[in-house]
Amino acid sequence: MYTDRFLKDKRGVRLEPAERAALEAAISDIKTFPPRKTVVFAGETMNFSMLLIDGLMSRYIDDRRGFRQLVAVHVPGDFMDLHGFPLKQLDHDVATLTASTVAMVPHRALEQLIEAEPPLARKLWFATLIDAAIHRAWLFRLGRLDATGRVAHFICEMNARLVAADCSDGQSFALGLTQVDLAEICGLTTVHVNRVVRILREEGLCRIQAGRVEILDLKRLTARAQFDPYYLYNAHP
């Protein structure tokens, strides 16, 4: 089912089979998008939310000169803009990083779903709270970690999230991001990202190359990143 990865194996919440089936039935259609395409613009009135099935997507804000800060990256199983359901308008843009497949869930259907299965509202709320926890971790990363720490932390987080989504075996995974993307995630110049990628490789922590990450030493990478996966609320971190 398209909803299989949503809230799968999370700590503190479990989607019952009936709830998952009802959510599945609420999907109105499946859309595929090419890479590097903005699919929702800030300020647009939202009538649907998107569940990411395959690919990598981002939420970002551009400054007035067109320089970008990514405020979130989404992996398969993420219900990316569930917060658009109450908010109705987003304060950021949503775009694909790689080619992506998305399940569209109309807000109208979510409302009916919540009426039929009231505990589902709290579970959808939980999902948006995990997003908020990830934003806090990103704030910590940008505010406190040095350049190498920031990239290491992001790689550890992606590994943990992709393992939970069955898109990584924990040792190597596809991550279709450029060094420019990493710069826009970690608040660094591309020059610095380039140097950090080299450091991470030379110190035997991880190899980031040609859209793939290979973890060389997870324990030391995690320590270098000061990474603790608690904020992802995975049942098996």
Next chain:
Amino acid sequence: MPRYFFNFENSESYRDQDGVELAGDHDACIEAVKFAGEYLHSSAQSVWDGRKLCVEARDARGRALVVISISLDVAGTPLSPRNG
């Protein structure tokens, strides 16, 4: 876009082998300044140890566009000839 190379030196010496694509010479100079700032923030201990940071931006032909030199003059400790 043209490619630029950013080398730097303090207590370590780093030669940029990959380079970065930027819009032009001016952007490369600005990037060098920003990178120097990031490096000071991220590797303060390294800069302290070497008492200096030197960042240079070169174009693909090897021509130096800018050299940014930061030296630390620690009170009561004259700069040694090594750092001078």
